Amino acid sequence: MKIRSIFIISLSFLLIYCKKKPEIGVITEKAMVVSARKEASKIGSDILKKGGNAFDAMVATELALAVAYPYAGNLGGGGFMVYRKNDGEIGALDYREKAPLASHKDMYLDSLGNVVEGKSVLGAMAVGVPGTVAGVFETHKKFGSLPIEEILQPVIDLANRGVIVTKKQEKRIREYQPKFLKANKDSILFDKLWKENDTIKYPALAETLTRIQKKGRDEFYKGETAKKLAEFIQNNGGIITEEDLAKYEAKWRTPIVFEYDDLRIISMSPPSSGGVCLAQIMNTIESYDLDQYGHNSVKSIQVITEAERRAYADRSHFLGDPDFVNIPLDTLISKQYSNRRMSDFSFEKPTSSEDISHGNIEMVESDETTHYSIVDQFGNAVSVTTTLNGAYGSKLYCSELGFFLNNEMDDFSSKPGVPNMFGLIGAEANKIEPEKRMLSSMTPTIVEKNGKLYMVVGTPGGSTIITSVLQTILNVHEYKMGMQEAVNQPRFHHQWLPDVIKMEPNGFSPKVKNKLKELGYELDETNSPVIGKVDAILVLPNGKLEGGADHRGDDTAVGF
């Protein structure tokens, strides 16, 4: 009997142990790509092995994700890149989608002024003018070292050869099939009941990529592809024209830079709210002893939640496309401002979101995503988040060209005070205007320590992106975790409204949850089974790289 009990106990331990995610990530000597699919990480890493730099690998990985990860990787979407070169030069590229010329403030409202359900989310009206092809070509023009033909070839080969369906992908495709049927007039590649280990080939996408390989960026924006794309969108009831495509430009931006203890954090500037909100939250929590309170302890969760609440309230009021609105950037990311915003915080009870509006700043006259991280063998770093917005974007799939189109228009505020698909409330600053970029939460980020490259980090997850990036940095810096361990940790999220702390189910101890409830916090463990899928790289003290690839997806680190 005793031996039997010992056997059962040992077996249980073994089972628990085996189920545990590995706490140490892939470690490489010189270079690494971490992305949502092994095929894309490998193509990026192979480009580096050939002698290409992080920017060449960016082009390859971005386009390989468009093939291997149609859930979020894209030609029909957009994104943001933050980079840090080995000489310390930093910068950011905005290849976010923009509103079509024929768009207007009330385009998603009915005659009574109510938001028409689904119009900004499903089908051709939800599509913003795509920026991805402009983004990769702009990156290559400025920093690329290998010929574009050479970088695109393995991506085209992958599209022709096909990509093996993973278990998670099988489930995702099945889940979204009813919406594919709703959004598309004809049947599409993804209507088939694809099973794990099947191979999906993408000949139409391979052809589009081959034309782009031969003719360059303008093929997508002014060539045959542009013509077909505009025609397809209009045939499906959308408003994007050839002129919209021809006018699209990616834009270089100045990243948001701020300090936290001995770290220097470089993150994405507007039209993403990512860097600004991250700076506001980190400025607010810097003076609290998070490491003393402990990881995911009640006090740490309180401080972080209250900082998030205030930053998201500001996001909603102040942030939008900087080419259209004046944003009081300097004030928002100053430590004094954040400290002032936190002056009414107490550990005794939550601040109510109803009592928190945006901060008072005197305005001076003058307003399903995926992330990958790359470090190359020369020490250059690239942090990129790219998206179609929702899973498979608008679900509208152009079979002739071989890709899904985004539903990024939903990131605008369709009507002040009415939440978008992430529950985010928008205001005037993020209203729809022709050629304006919609506000984003994407937070591609690079961290320096003592003047040297330390971490490359980012994630998908809509409004939870900012708080997932935050927690990953804190897990390493405050709670002394390695990269993979930091990525594995359960995450929580607060975004001002709704006034709840979202938590990953089963990630937090009943004791912590009960105490938070006792204090008056409302917890929500139901809505978001997954908060973020972080892909990150940490430079270890010996100079080697540790990858953090999120097991919540099929994410993989590859390098050498």
Ligand code: DON
């Ligand atoms: O730009 C944004 O903030 C959103 N369109 C991101 C969407 C996203 O992360 C979806 N992935 N889960």
